[in-house]
Every structure is written in structure tokens, then in C-alpha cells.
Amino acid sequence: MDLGLIGKQALVTGGTRGIGRGVVLALARAGVDVITCCRQEGEAAVSLKRELKEIGDRHEVVRADVADPAQVDDLLSACRDRFGRLDLVVNNAAVISHVPYAELEPAEWARVLATNVTGTHLVIQGALPLLGEGSSVVNISSKSIEVGIPLRAHYTTTKAALHGLTKSLAREFGDRGIRFNVLSLGVIRTEALEAMPEQQRTAMVERYSGKTSLGRLGTPDDVAGAVLWLASDLARYVTGGVIPVDGGIA
Incomplete structure (x- = not known):
């Protein structure tokens, strides 16, 4: 199905691994010109550049930490210089850590908020x-905010904040025709899960697959499908929404 995305211009933050990588590649294959960023150069960035080059030559992977205002300015300058406009922004870049709340240091609290909330804002x-x-902004959130996750109070706080930000911006910029939506993700099978010890990975897959209506974990392609829809005119009347991409997890 042709979604009418050929020639659109997109920025995807945190696009060299996992969910972000799946979104970047799906957009590129749909004919969207994509700029994405990573905090550090590495094999993931190198291999993504190679894959994107095979798809077309209108894509770019740049180094930028969204927690740093100066680097965000440089990232957006790259978008302006290369594209002149943006039809889609996907805020995927995020950091996470697992810390007992009683031991959560101010510096770690600030680090997670700086990337996950302030970075998205910037x-x-x-x-x-x-x-x-007609432009679309998609913020990536987590189903975990509905149930809470031990050791992740700082992370779930940031993801909950994205919901309020998204709804407010949808109201403020609706008269300009810019749409803002949140994707609320369930458990997505990425490299991080695959890197777990086999026994731990198997137990996690079985546990969370059993909690979903579809009986499986999500994939980056599942998330990418929702992004493609929100980027297209099929979703032209969808804004301020929190859209679950979670397999019906309960």
C-alpha cells in the first residue's frame, strides 16, 4: 500500500539501535528522506549508514546528544541545510537505569530527565x-507508566511527562496543522533483550508474551508501522492521542 510518504523529510532521534533503527529503516524504505542521530559513533552507526546507503543517498546519520542544547542546535541545522523542512519528527532517544528510589542520586535523576524530557522539548x-x-510529531513513551516499574521511578516519570507535553502541544499548534501524538509501547524485542543470558531471555519472553492478547512480544517493525501511519495522511485527523503499541498487554 502506498502511504504517500515518498519525498517526505524526517528526523528520528536515537535511530541507530533497537526501536529507532527499525523506524529509520522502515521510513527510508517507504521513500522518506531521514536524518537520525546517535550519542556516539560505533558499529551500530556504521552498519546503519551502510544499510541506508543501499536504500538511497538522501539519508544521514549524525552524532548528537539530545541532552546537550548546542548539539540539538547542530542537529536541527543539519536538517535545515539538507532538507529545508521537516514533515515528521520522531522523538525516540532515551536513557534508562535501574536504581532503588531511596538511593537515586540527584545527578542520575537529572541525567535521565535531561535526555528523555528536556531533550524531547529541545x-x-x-x-x-x-x-x-500536515507535519507530524511522534513521541515514544511506555506502557510502564500505567502500572509503575520498581527501580525505574525516574524513567517512568519522564515517559509520563511526554503525555502531558504532547497533549498541550497538540492543542497549541493545531491551528498550524501540526499533529502531536504519543506511542505507548509494550515490551519490544530489541538487541538489549537478545543480549541477555539465554535463560533470563527465555523467561522474560515467556512471561511478557503471556501477558499480551496476541501472545508475543512486539518488534521494532511493529512500532515502525504505527509511525508510518501517523506520518501519512491516513492519520490527518489524529492528534493529541496516546496510541498503544503493546499487543494488548495487561
């Missing part, structure tokens, strides 16, 4: 001059 605010009628 990207959106900086992208506004490049966004116009």
Missing part, C-alpha cells in the same frame, strides 16, 4: 520553524 522547539501544515 528537539520539538527547535524543529518548529521547519514544521508546517
Whole structure:
């Protein structure tokens, strides 16, 4: 099915691994020109550049830490210089750690908020001059905010904040035709899960697959499908939404 995305311009943060990588590649294959970023150069970035080159030559992987305002400025300058506009922004970059709340240091609290919330804010605010009628902003959140996760109070706080930010921006910029939505993800099978010891990985897959209506974990392609829809005119009347991509987990 042709979603009418050929020639669209997109920015995806945190796009060299896992969910972000799946989104970047799906967009590129759908004909979207994509810029993505990573905090550090490495094999993941090198291999993504190679894959994107095989798809087309209008894509770029740049180094940028969204927690750093100066690096966000450089990232958006790259988008402006290469594309001149943006039709889609996907805020996927995030950090996580597992710390007992009683032991959570101010520096770690600040580090996670700086990337997951402030970084998203900086990207959106900086992208506004490049966004116009029909543009779509997709913020990646987590189903975990509905149930809470021990040792992740700081992380779930940031993901909950994205819901309020998204809804407020949808109201504020609706008259400009810019749409803002959240994808609330369940357990997605990425490299991080595959890197677990086999016994631990098997137990986790069985446990969380059993909690879903579909009987399986999600994949980056499942998330990418939702992003493609939100980027297309099929979702032209969808804004301010929290859209579950979780296999019906309970």
C-alpha cells in the first residue's frame, strides 16, 4: 500500500539501535528522506549508514546528544541545510537505569530527565520553524507508566511527562496543522533483550508474551508501522492521542 510518504523529510532521534533503527529503516524504505542521530559513533552507526546507503543517498546519520542544547542546535541545522523542512519528527532517544528510589542520586535523576524530557522539548522547539501544515510529531513513551516499574521511578516519570507535553502541544499548534501524538509501547524485542543470558531471555519472553492478547512480544517493525501511519495522511485527523503499541498487554 502506498502511504504517500515518498519525498517526505524526517528526523528520528536515537535511530541507530533497537526501536529507532527499525523506524529509520522502515521510513527510508517507504521513500522518506531521514536524518537520525546517535550519542556516539560505533558499529551500530556504521552498519546503519551502510544499510541506508543501499536504500538511497538522501539519508544521514549524525552524532548528537539530545541532552546537550548546542548539539540539538547542530542537529536541527543539519536538517535545515539538507532538507529545508521537516514533515515528521520522531522523538525516540532515551536513557534508562535501574536504581532503588531511596538511593537515586540527584545527578542520575537529572541525567535521565535531561535526555528523555528536556531533550524531547529541545528537539520539538527547535524543529518548529521547519514544521508546517500536515507535519507530524511522534513521541515514544511506555506502557510502564500505567502500572509503575520498581527501580525505574525516574524513567517512568519522564515517559509520563511526554503525555502531558504532547497533549498541550497538540492543542497549541493545531491551528498550524501540526499533529502531536504519543506511542505507548509494550515490551519490544530489541538487541538489549537478545543480549541477555539465554535463560533470563527465555523467561522474560515467556512471561511478557503471556501477558499480551496476541501472545508475543512486539518488534521494532511493529512500532515502525504505527509511525508510518501517523506520518501519512491516513492519520490527518489524529492528534493529541496516546496510541498503544503493546499487543494488548495487561
